[in-house]
Amino acid sequence: MRFTRRDFIKNSFLLGGSFLLSPVPIYPAEKKEIKWIPAYETLDREGKLAQRVKQAYALFENCQLCPRKCGANRQKGERGFCRAPIKPVIFSYHPHFGEEMSLAGGKGSGTIFFSNCNLRCIFCQNWPISHEGRGKEIQDEDLADRMLHLQKMGCHNVNLVTPTHVMPNILNATRMALRKGLQIPLVYNTSGYERLEILKILDGIVDIYLPDMKYMDADKAAKYSAGASDYPEVTKKAIIEMHRQVGVLKLDQQGIAIRGVMIRHLVMPNRVAGTEKFIKWVVETLPKSTYVNIMAQYRVEYKAYDYPEIARGVTAQEFLEAMDSAEKYGLTNLDPQSVALRNFYHHRRSN
Numbered sequence: 001m002r003f004t005r006r007d008f009i010k011n012s013f014l015l016g017g018s019f020l021l022s023p024v025p026i027y028p029a030e031k032k033e034i035k036w037i038p039a040y041e042t043l044d045r046e047g048k049l050a051q052r053v054k055q056a057y058a059l060f061e062n063c064q065l066c067p068r069k070c071g072a073n074r075q076k077g078e079r080g081f082c083r084a085p086i087k088p089v090i091f092s093y094h095p096h097f098g099e100e101m102s103l104a105g106g107k108g109s110g111t112i113f114f115s116n117c118n119l120r121c122i123f124c125q126n127w128p129i130s131h132e133g134r135g136k137e138i139q140d141e142d143l144a145d146r147m148l149h150l151q152k153m154g155c156h157n158v159n160l161v162t163p164t165h166v167m168p169n170i171l172n173a174t175r176m177a178l179r180k181g182l183q184i185p186l187v188y189n190t191s192g193y194e195r196l197e198i199l200k201i202l203d204g205i206v207d208i209y210l211p212d213m214k215y216m217d218a219d220k221a222a223k224y225s226a227g228a229s230d231y232p233e234v235t236k237k238a239i240i241e242m243h244r245q246v247g248v249l250k251l252d253q254q255g256i257a258i259r260g261v262m263i264r265h266l267v268m269p270n271r272v273a274g275t276e277k278f279i280k281w282v283v284e285t286l287p288k289s290t291y292v293n294i295m296a297q298y299r300v301e302y303k304a305y306d307y308p309e310i311a312r313g314v315t316a317q318e319f320l321e322a323m324d325s326a327e328k329y330g331l332t333n334l335d336p337q338s339v340a341l342r343n344f345y346h347h348r349r350s351n
């Protein structure tokens with residue numbers, strides 16, 4: 001049977017015009033799923049991971065792992081400001097569903113809580129772990145096994161909470177775990193108080209940086225974070241370096257984070273955190289599409305009761321002021337849960 005031009009046009013209309021209008025083939029080629037490879041695996045294939053572990057471990061001899069630069073010889077058992085030994089001390093490890101949605105997904109973020117801390121804020125919610133160092137000392141091999149266990153449980157990532165003072169152990173454990181099949185991204189969940197030289201060792205190992213930006217003023221940082229008056233300047237530089245390494249946040253097809261920087265900023269009472277300054281800085285320094293989580297969950301913890309200006313929770317008004325500021329300055333990738341909370345408060349106000 002002859003198939004005329006008229007038949008072709010008629011059939012095209014019957015098929016919703018797809019012959020004439022659709023620029024894509026009717027039977028598209030089957031999509032091949034591209035296997036995602038963690039950064040540390042690529043670095044290992046290039047033969048560079050072992051060298052990084054060695055470089056990091058050498059730092060324990062005269063510890064300069066963080067901006068405190070104590071110089072403690074942790075190889076010989078000395079402890080610096082963070083009070084951490086040379087072995088990693090962990091408090092707990094488990095799938096965590098309270099993290100950002102793109103980290104927690106449906107199966108949780110594989111969180112490992114390291115004990116001790118190099119910043120030690122007086123309002124710390126985890127003070128028994130970070131200030132008092134509660135937890136269990138383990139070997140790097142055990143840390144590797146815990147990473148693999150989290151992966152086996154289906155977690156979308158290994159979320160390293162307060163990793164700065166145990167960075168060499170993390171690198172060593174990551175290499176060991178890679179040999180046994182680790183394939184999920186590392187999330188470097190840090191206070192942001194990081195040295196550039198140390199971050200460069202992590203270049204090509206970490207896929208997701210999750211830094212805090214706690215304050216924008218030196219006097220606030222000194223007052224609430226054990227004299228760390230350089231925190232704002234140090235952390236700004238650290239976040240710029242993190243962005244240079246991994247860029248803006250990228251998600252997979254299921255909406256799970258696979259690479260990029262996610263900045264957390266906790267709104268504090270009486271504008272202590274300098275939220276507007278922070279937002280302005282992000283907009284002027286990084287792409288407007290940088291992922292920013294403006295958090296409302298400040299609560300009075302540990303020694304914060306002794307400081308009247310922060311001895312209360314954040315009001316709805318303070319949180320809304322922070323979110324409105326983010327909108328005013330044009331940030332386009334705010335955490336969906338904080339946006340939902342903002343909408344909830346706005347809705348409640350207008351009713």
Ligand code: SF4
Pocket residue numbers: 063064065066067068069070071072079080081082083084118164165
């Ligand atoms: S990691 Fe600990 S010991 Fe090392 S420089 Fe920082 S505070 Fe000092």
